[in-house]
Amino acid sequence: MEKNTQLSVMGGGLVGCLLSLYLAKQGYRVDVYERRPDLRRTDIPAGRSINLALSDRGWRALETIGISEDIKKVAIPMYRRVMHDKSGHLSFQPYGQEGQAIYSVSRGGLNQALLDLAEAQPTISLHFQQQVLEVEVASNKVTMLDNSAGQEYQITPDVIFAADGAFSMVRLSLQKTDRFNYEQSYLDYGYKELSIPAAADGSWQLEKNALHIWPRGQYMMIALPNIDGSFTCTLFFPFEGDPSFQSLKTEAQVHGFFQEIFPDVTALMPELAQEFFENPTGSLVTVKCFPWSNAGKILLLGDAAHAIVPFYGQGMNAGFEDCTVLRGLLEEHQGEWETIFKTFQEVRKPNTDAIADLAVYNFIEMRDKVADPRFLLQKKIESKITAQYPDAWLPLYSMVTFSPDLPYSQALANGQRQEEMMRQLMEYIQTEEDYDRPEVQAFLQENLA
Structure with a gap:
């Protein structure tokens, strides 16, 4: 039965889409507002978090909306880490028991699948190029900017779900309220995405069913496989110092550094210098805050509530688990928003703090200890x-x-x-x-x- 409460989800990424589907199944009308254009009709910018590691917490969330089998068809199981030392020698570490794997999936492909599902629901309306400017917390009035038309307007939903990422504008409005705790910390490292194309016959030039790591003490590179035979590499590297993003200023310096430090893979990266200078350098931030809710009218979840660094492969999985937990509370406390939100944040906060700390620890393990x-x-x-x-x-x-x-x-x-x-x-x-x-x-x- 359709319910009259008007819900708005801010953010049409992975968590926002999954949440909207859960809410629609509960009988609610949902408006989803996404700052970016519809990625199904827009090229995904190069060098921005193309791959994700999907594990059991994420799969459980996808199973509940019936798309896990479809996603598995375009996901690549990774059964072990393969560590590459400076001499090109390999060592191996299984991820779990025999048959257990984490899965390399395309962020864009998964997001597109969730958008398609959301669009097919008659009670979900998708709005693209719509940016949150400010939330008047006392009244739930949201000032929006239609980026396609360049016009501001206002909406006043009954309930706002903020799934608008690590730099959430909804959270920024909550930060101005009394006794809102907020903590943000950056690593001194950035990341840059690089690539290894498929071989001439379309095959993978490294072991396909593995996550590859080049641990080098104070920095590292990883590579995840793609369906088309390529690998998406990510260099985690200091912003400053020697060596660093700042110190490598010419193509010759980049090639010289990679040939010395990553000799077994440099020849497989024909666009290395171009990608190094053209792809953006991302930052690595951890966000912790509390409370996540306000008066049963606003709720933060996903990266808006608990952004973490990517080194445990749990950012998306933790966001999906948010949705799974919230879904259970929606069923248990029908329409009792304040109870739902308070219970949700009390249950989830200790767990998201824990995975945030584990993610930083795992960076040290992957960078230093696996060698x-x-x-x-x-x-x-x-x-x-x-x-x-x-x-x-x-x-x-x-x-x-x-x-x-x-x-x-x-x-x-x-x-x-x-x-x-x-x-x-x-x-x-x-x-x-x-x-x-x-x-x-x-x-x-x-x-x-």
Whole structure:
């Protein structure tokens, strides 16, 4: 049954589209306002977050709207990390148990699929090139700018859902209210997207079903596969210093640096210098704030509430999980917006804080530790523990990525306990064979059995 409450979703990206579909299924009329043009009819700008890593929390959200199987047809499973050292030697680290994978998907392709679904719903109206300028929080009056016509106008929806990203204009209005807490922190690193094209026969020039990492201590590059045989690479690199984005100023410097630091892949990147100078340099920001709601009339979610850096591959998955949690509360507390919003923020805030902290930690792990033989040995030992004590030990990455019913905050707490245990255990271990030593088995028996 259609409900009279008028809802507005600010932001037509991944989270905004999914949320609008959930609200429509609850019988609400929904207006979606997106600042950008309709990306289905517009070329996606080069060098801006083309690939995403979709994992179990995200898949669960897509299953509820019936498109998970369609998305899997254009997603590439990545079963392991492949680490490339400076000599071109490879080492490997599986993501989970056999058969478990994270999936490389196109951000634009997934967004287009969600827009198509939203457009097909008679109770969802999509409005493109419509920019939020300000929200009058007391009255819910929103001043909008129609970018196509250059005209301002106002709307006053009953409820506003802000899914308008890390630099949310709705959140900016809430920041002006009393006792609104806001924290924003940038890494000293930026990112730039580069590419490895498909081979002449259309095949992949690196292992297809893997996420490739070139860890180099203070910086790194990664590569994710695409359906067309290419890879999208992302260089995470200091803004300033030597080396840095600032220090590489000529094509010769770029080629010289890559040939020295990433020698096994530079020959596969024919447009390297052009992409390095033409593609934008993005920044890496973490946003934490509270409260996420106001008087049952405004709710922040997704990056507007909790932007995180991309190093756990959970930004989109966490935003989708927001929608999954909110959907359950909508069903439980029909139309009781203040109860829904307060419960939502109380449930989600500890978990999104946890994944934000984990994402920064994982940057250090990917950048520094995956090239460390002791770190790789520890991961092998953890895999043995999982096999021996499957009910008592699950690696932190698996808890976050492959356990959608486990809250992020609980995964973080469990991971911290396990890391302390591994610190003690690794004192007994110098090789993989040491796992069978009596003192190692006794330690495990005492702590896990």
